[in-house]
Amino acid sequence: MSSIYDELRAAAYTVWRRRWVALAVAWAVCVLGWVVVALIPNSYESRSRILIQLEDPLAEQVGIGLQDRQREVARVRQTLTGALNLEKVVRSTRLGENVDTPREMERAILDLAANIKVTADQDNLFEITGQSGDPSLSDSENALLAQDVVQKMIDIFREENIAGGRGELTESLDFMNQQLDDRSKELEAAEQRRLAFETANPEFALGGGALTQRLEAARSELRGVDADLQAAQSALTSINSQLSATPRRIVGSGSDNSIGGAIAKAKADLSGMKARGLTDNHPDVIALKNQIASMEAQAKAAGGSTQGQLNPAYLAVESMRADRQASVLALQTRKAGLQAEIADLSSKQYSNPQLAAEAQRIGRDYDVLKEQYDKLLQDREELRLRGQVETERSSVKFQVIDPPTTPASPAAPNRPLLLVGVLIAGIGAGIAIAFALGQLRSTFATTAQLEKSMGLPVLGAITHTWTDASRALRKKRLKLFYAGGAALGGVCALLMVAEFIQRGMVA
Structure with missing residues (x-):
């Protein structure tokens, strides 16, 4: 620790002995640096x-x-x-x-x-x-x-x-707008071609769509007629079954009333068997027929009649059957007409396939151009509405x-900081030059350095004795040195004051 202290003392003594060199270097560096700082334009x-x-x-x-x-x-x-x-x-x-x-x-x-x-x-x-x-x-x-x-x-x-x-x-x-004009012209040309073709070939109107639509409509109607015909035939079959189960006449009153009722009931049972699908060869059907024949024979032997009055229910069911038969006949007639129409339309469609293909092509081109035109028109209107909204809002x-500020002080350079930095750099440069010059000369600031350098013990050292005249001269020189150092700091302070005054004038 003592060696470090001695080294610091020696360095300080070396610099102090050459303090005038250090002061001169500090002044030179500071003046040069301050000139450079002054030349830097304010931003x-x-x-x-x-x-x-x-x-x-x-x-x-x-x-x-x-x-x-x-x-x-x-x-x-x-x-x-x-x-x-x-x-x-x-x-x-x-x-x-x-x-x-x-x-x-x-x-x-x-x-x-x-x-x-x-x-x-x-x-x-x-x-x-x-x-x-x-x-x-x-x-x-x-x-x-x-x-x-x-x-x-x-x-x-x-x-x-x-x-x-x-x-x-x-x-x-x-x-x-330009695209819409072009599409409009193309659409008008396509429409003229379609009109000319339909005028020459009416059966292929709407680009062949009319013939195709008629054919599809006829086929669809035929499918509906078939369904209605099946329903009508099923209803007619049901009415026939109901009619066969209903007695035509009701046996009148008298001694044969019980026999006539039995005959009517037997006939109703027979109709029910047939309605269930039993044939005339079925044993139950044969037995019931024999029973009916026996009862009719008994009724005739007794002098009665099995005819009686007409059954109102039978008449109502028979009227319903007539309506169903008329409906079935009308549907069959309509079906035959539709089949003939479909055959005629199919023959027209396949008689000239080139015209059909041409009609489809013309219609397809027109539909594509029409779709493009409608899409462009919609986009144009949306864009126009958007432009109006952006114009108003x-x-x-x-x-x-x-708002843009009016700067009162320069953003760059930071001149006060640079002025102080130049002062510190100048003082540092002066100390460094003085110390370097001291190292170039072979002198020793302390007896310890001499003893260490020579390797011999140092018995003592002779101190410097100052006379009154030398002391007075030394004090005068110290005052001049301190004045020179203070002037250096004062110049730095004056420059900083001038900088702030200049900033105040800008503001």
């Missing part, structure tokens, strides 16, 4: 923040969604710092006063691009920053120029959002939260 910075409003229920109703508006904002943000917009800024500010050639304009655009930043603090909050540090302009002029640049960027943002978007919609509408609205 002033202006900032502005804008808020993007994306919520609009009416815009969403016509198809302008939130993602569409976010993409629009991103597009504007990307194109805002493009070469064309930067050229507008150059021409509309003092940056373009001395720009005469395309090369100079290109250089001005590159310089401006390096001094403009557009950053997003949030999804819908943007900050525009512009700097100006033209050495040919004064500080106040640079400050105003930075503000003008940011204001012009805001104006361009407004134009890109409103006029630019509407211009794109106008171009889209013009394109849609801009899809992306923004509000200037912080």
